[in-house]
Amino acid sequence: KQEVTQIPAALSVPEGENLVLNCSFTDSAIYNLQWFRQDPGKGLTSLLLIQSSQREQTSGRLNASLDKSSGRSTLYIAASQPGDSATYLCAVQGNDMRFGAGTRLTVKP
Amino acid sequence: EPEVTQTPSHQVTQMGQEVILRCVPISNHLYFYWYRQILGQKVEFLVSFYNNEISEKSEIFDDQFSVERPDGSNFTLKIRSTKLEDSAMYFCASGPGRMNTEAFFGQGTRLTVV
Numbered sequence: 001k002q003e004v005t006q007i008p009a010a011l012s013v014p015e016g017e018n019l020v021l022n023c024s025f026t027d028s029a030i031y032n033l034q035w036f037r038q039d040p041g042k043g044l045t046s047l048l049l050i051q052s053s054q055r056e057q058t059s060g061r062l063n064a065s066l067d068k069s070s071g072r073s074t075l076y077i078a079a080s081q082p083g084d085s086a087t088y089l090c091a092v093q094g095n096d097m098r099f100g101a102g103t104r105l106t107v108k109p
Numbered sequence: 110e111p112e113v114t115q116t117p118s119h120q121v122t123q124m125g126q127e128v129i130l131r132c133v134p135i136s137n138h139l140y141f142y143w144y145r146q147i148l149g150q151k152v153e154f155l156v157s158f159y160n161n162e163i164s165e166k167s168e169i170f171d172d173q174f175s176v177e178r179p180d181g182s183n184f185t186l187k188i189r190s191t192k193l194e195d196s197a198m199y200f201c202a203s204g205p206g207r208m209n210t211e212a213f214f215g216q217g218t219r220l221t222v223v
Contacts, residue, residue, distance in 0.1 A: 036214070046213060091152070097142070097144075099151050099152040099153070
């Protein structure tokens with residue numbers, strides 16, 4: 001059974017810092033991995049999708065990498081801003097989509 | 110920009126009552142999903158739906174749950190006899206394909222069973 005783990009569970013940084021969020025999964029037989037943002041009490045906003053054959057994807061200040069063989073993905077956020085404060089979820093797509101518990105990010109002005 | 114819409118945003122129901130949560134997926138998408146998130150816990154897969162039938166379901170999706178696409182636009186989740194532990198945020202999602210495509214989520218329906 002696929003297990004998805006995200007570390008750290010929470011992270012607080014000053015504005016402007018570059019940061020890395022980690023995601024690991026136990027079963028490498030995945031079709032893709034998706035990173036989401038969730039604001040408190042809100043829905044899930046898709047940030048990046050990495051196909052299983054890809055190594056990374058970039059969107060603006062966000063860069064996500066995927067190492068399928070080792071079961072790891074990272075989300076790199078450059079020059080963090082207070083508006084980046086949210087919970088970041090990774091999800092792996094096999095026969096169904098399995099989510100990690102998320103990393104709660106706080107960027108302080 | 111097309112989006113998945115869910116109604117209502119918040120529903121309060123008494124234990125034992127039936128509820129129907131509604132979703133309008135993105136119009137050209139073919140795959141539809143329901144997920145739930147109990148407060149403070151992970152987002153959990155419930156069911157996927159394609160070509161008017163369930164394609165996958167989790168162990169959570171037992172006989173009290175059902176899904177339907179009653180017309181060309183709506184996708185519904187019915188909980189027949191709600192329990193306190195059904196209180197959660199329920200998310201609908203859709204995608205143009207299944208395995209290799211991005212899933213787009215709605216804003217969720219917060220279900221509170223009292």
